[in-house]
Amino acid sequence: MKKVAVVGVGETKFTGPQFKTEVELFAEAATEAITESNLKPQDIKALFIGNALGDFDEGQGMVQAYAAENIGCLYVPANRYEGACASASIAIRDAFMWVASGYYDIVLAGGIERAATMGTGLATRTFAMFSDARYEYPAGVTFPAVFAMLTHLYADNYKIPLQKLREQMARVTMQSYRHGAINPKGQFYGKNADISLEKVLNSFVVCSPLTLHDCCPFSDGAAAVVLASERVAKKLTDKPVYLTGVGQASCGPLGNQKEYLPRIRAREISSRQAYKMAGKEPQDIDLCELHDCFSIASLIAAEGLGFFEYGKAGEAWEKGEADIGGKVAINPSGGLKSKGHPIGATGAGQVYEITRQLRGEVEPGRQVPDARTGMTDTLGGDGGTLVNMIFERGW
Amino acid sequence: MEQKLYFKDYNEALKQNRILGLKCHSCGALTVPPKMACRQCAGFDLEVTEVKGSGKIKTFTTVYVAAEGRESEIPYILVMVELDEGPWLMGNLEGIDPKTATMALIGRPVKMGNKIFAGDKYSAGEAARPVFSLVE
Numbered sequence: 001m002k003k004v005a006v007v008g009v010g011e012t013k014f015t016g017p018q019f020k021t022e023v024e025l026f027a028e029a030a031t032e033a034i035t036e037s038n039l040k041p042q043d044i045k046a047l048f049i050g051n052a053l054g055d056f057d058e059g060q061g062m063v064q065a066y067a068a069e070n071i072g073c074l075y076v077p078a079n080r081y082e083g084a085c086a087s088a089s090i091a092i093r094d095a096f097m098w099v100a101s102g103y104y105d106i107v108l109a110g111g112i113e114r115a116a117t118m119g120t121g122l123a124t125r126t127f128a129m130f131s132d133a134r135y136e137y138p139a140g141v142t143f144p145a146v147f148a149m150l151t152h153l154y155a156d157n158y159k160i161p162l163q164k165l166r167e168q169m170a171r172v173t174m175q176s177y178r179h180g181a182i183n184p185k186g187q188f189y190g191k192n193a194d195i196s197l198e199k200v201l202n203s204f205v206v207c208s209p210l211t212l213h214d215c216c217p218f219s220d221g222a223a224a225v226v227l228a229s230e231r232v233a234k235k236l237t238d239k240p241v242y243l244t245g246v247g248q249a250s251c252g253p254l255g256n257q258k259e260y261l262p263r264i265r266a267r268e269i270s271s272r273q274a275y276k277m278a279g280k281e282p283q284d285i286d287l288c289e290l291h292d293c294f295s296i297a298s299l300i301a302a303e304g305l306g307f308f309e310y311g312k313a314g315e316a317w318e319k320g321e322a323d324i325g326g327k328v329a330i331n332p333s334g335g336l337k338s339k340g341h342p343i344g345a346t347g348a349g350q351v352y353e354i355t356r357q358l359r360g361e362v363e364p365g366r367q368v369p370d371a372r373t374g375m376t377d378t379l380g381g382d383g384g385t386l387v388n389m390i391f392e393r394g395w
Numbered sequence: 396m397e398q399k400l401y402f403k404d405y406n407e408a409l410k411q412n413r414i415l416g417l418k419c420h421s422c423g424a425l426t427v428p429p430k431m432a433c434r435q436c437a438g439f440d441l442e443v444t445e446v447k448g449s450g451k452i453k454t455f456t457t458v459y460v461a462a463e464g465r466e467s468e469i470p471y472i473l474v475m476v477e478l479d480e481g482p483w484l485m486g487n488l489e490g491i492d493p494k495t496a497t498m499a500l501i502g503r504p505v506k507m508g509n510k511i512f513a514g515d516k517y518s519a520g521e522a523a524r525p526v527f528s529l530v531e
């Protein structure tokens with residue numbers, strides 16, 4: 001396989017409901033990435049776009065073809081990827097494969113979603129489509145419900161009193177908000193930086209024990225990355241960020257994961273693939289953008305990725321080991337919890353953050369000092385799709 | 396290849412409070428709900444079998460925010476139940492006030508009934524769902 005580099009990234013602001021269409025949002029992110037790469041639309045050989053629910057967001061299927069044409073990438077292959085909240089990450093992983101194989105030298109990958117535009121009722125209904133529609137939705141499963149059940153299971157499994165676990169989860173939220181408040185691209189930019197533990201614990205209950213502040217918002221947004229072969233990358237930029245490891249795994253309905261829950265087995269398999277390919281171990285990772293759709297999800301993810309012992313991630317957050325300056329800097333962007341979660345774009349947003357962190361280009365208050373190796377972790381559905389990617393400085 | 400047990404048949408049985416599954420002739424594992432391949436060895440040599448609806452609660456949540464079209468159901472309790480034979484089923488818990496559900500539910504024995512989810516414009520028709528109640 002050939003070496004593959006990120007040569008440019010772009011991202012819209014992640015927001016609540018707004019007026020731009022999915023094609024327009026993608027164009028904003030894509031043109032930023034193309035321009036930053038010193039390229040033109042005509043240089044892009046193929047597009048790989050994550051979009052989970054465009055059909056419901058705005059009644060638009062096959063958005064990838066319109067998105068390609070709209071930015072002047074005419075007649076090139078354009079593929080849409082649906083892996084629930086991991087849609088953009090499976091798109092980027094496939095884009096990587098096409099370049100690594102030598103078939104294409106320059107491709108564009110990314111994602112789009114208008115989850116906020118749908119409104120809470122429809123968004124809750126459509127997100128639930130990522131659970132098993134035949135055997136689990138009839139009972140009324142929703143996305144917060146999955147992670148609420150995992151929270152109770154986690155407390156029972158690791159013998160942590162629920163109130164103590166909830167306080168640890170609140171610390172996760174508080175850290176996410178502190179970073180997200182100074183991320184201009186984030187949905188909660190300028191908000192919640194000094195939120196109190198009590199306010200997190202006592203906010204409205206969505207699904208017991210998860211309160212509003214345990215949950216990520218619904219978001220609109222897009223993000224894009226240009227991937228290029230090493231040969232091309234060296235001509236385009238003196239700061240190529242190499243994608244050195246990728247992993248992906250799938251899983252069936254939540255009930256079929258019973259041997260491992262609250263662990264997400266697909267993540268363990270996917271991340272090990274990425275570590276092995278990059279020749280890295282968890283301790284080599286300086287920062288990680290992980291899938292914190294709910295505060296409990298951060299704990300489960302950080303343990304599954306090998307950063308902390310099972311049942312101990314909450315303590316790690318309490319001690320600052322998951323923060324900038326700690327063992328591994330988790331979600332310096334603010335993560336899904338604060339930056340936002342436009343599901344089809346989220347994985348590309350994570351890559352946007354890691355790339356800019358490795359280049360040393362983010363706001364000083366959330367820049368990980370001398371970051372050299374970064375990782376993404378994107379989860380789709382209730383563990384049904386997992387993608388991990390490892391990025392390294394190329395200079 | 397035909398699947399040995401379809402959702403349609405599983406669903407019809409559930410409406411009679413019966414749970415159908417598949418027993419693997421190769422490794423002996425039990426697969427519930429049905430799949431094409433054995434959940435343990437991926438073998439296709441499966442036989443339809445029936446399991447009892449008794450088990451214990453593994454985890455739960457009380458849902459306060461509904462999906463579109465199900466607003467009238469909140470608040471309701473969602474549970475994952477480990478059946479005596481091993482499989483985990485997702486269903487509801489009835490017979491207690493959803494607002495009073497606590498961690499004390501975990502490990503409690505339950506028995507199964509069912510209710511029909513009428514379906515919505517996305518769900519390709521109705522489906523039965525397990526509805527559990529506490530035994531003690």
